[in-house]
Amino acid sequence: MCTLSEERCEACQTGAPKVSDQEMAILVRSVPEWNFETRDNILQLERSYSFPNFVDALTFTRKIGELAEQEGHHPAILTEWGKSTVTWWSHKIGGLHRNDFIMAAKTDQIFNQ
Amino acid sequence: MCTLSEERCEACQTGAPKVSDQEMAILVRSVPEWNFETRDNILQLERSYSFPNFVDALTFTRKIGELAEQEGHHPAILTEWGKSTVTWWSHKIGGLHRNDFIMAAKTDQIFNQ
Numbered sequence: 001m002c003t004l005s006e007e008r009c010e011a012c013q014t015g016a017p018k019v020s021d022q023e024m025a026i027l028v029r030s031v032p033e034w035n036f037e038t039r040d041n042i043l044q045l046e047r048s049y050s051f052p053n054f055v056d057a058l059t060f061t062r063k064i065g066e067l068a069e070q071e072g073h074h075p076a077i078l079t080e081w082g083k084s085t086v087t088w089w090s091h092k093i094g095g096l097h098r099n100d101f102i103m104a105a106k107t108d109q110i111f112n113q
Numbered sequence: 114m115c116t117l118s119e120e121r122c123e124a125c126q127t128g129a130p131k132v133s134d135q136e137m138a139i140l141v142r143s144v145p146e147w148n149f150e151t152r153d154n155i156l157q158l159e160r161s162y163s164f165p166n167f168v169d170a171l172t173f174t175r176k177i178g179e180l181a182e183q184e185g186h187h188p189a190i191l192t193e194w195g196k197s198t199v200t201w202w203s204h205k206i207g208g209l210h211r212n213d214f215i216m217a218a219k220t221d222q223i224f225n226q
Contacts, residue, residue, distance in 0.1 A: 054178065054181060054182065054187045055178070055182060058174075058175065058178040061171075061174065061192065062171065062175060065167065065168070065171040065192065068167060069167065069168060074167045074193070074194040076191060076192070076193045077191070077192045077193075078189060078190070078191045078192075079174065079178065079189070079190045079191075079192065080187070080189045080190075081187040081204075091194075
């Protein structure tokens, strides 16, 4: 059985099911440092990462952008001095899909490398 | 007389004066597409730029990051699919300094190149 960070995003079409509360309770164990945020009634996964300067934060942002392109699933990334905040959600379904938890796990993996 | 985008940021120390309303009325003419936003009681300059995809938005974010490093003055940049939103303010004075208008003008210049 592969870990969440090793999974690939599946195609997510409009009308695909959001993760159920039960699935979510299991998935969050793999990404314990991520927070749930609700914006415009859309549930999102969010985590801020700290860095010693602006350049390192921007380098991390770039790496997550490359990951997003590879997987065809794109986050919002706020880059500031010493901080990069990554937010994942599935635009097409207006909420959280299993893909978002996969991407959160991959984001952690890149940070921890 | 050089245009605002050709000016360099001056060292901004804690206690340096914020731009006056009178100065601001003149400076905004050079950056007419920027909006004023107030967050945590701090006045900020903000503009969103549109792009045809995520990669182009991220490339713009990187360029603004390089500009920030050159000038030693750093914004917050929110990168999303097709959009990069840049926010300038002076952390040390908790508001807007002439530097922020210079950086806004330089940001526009990079977008227009």
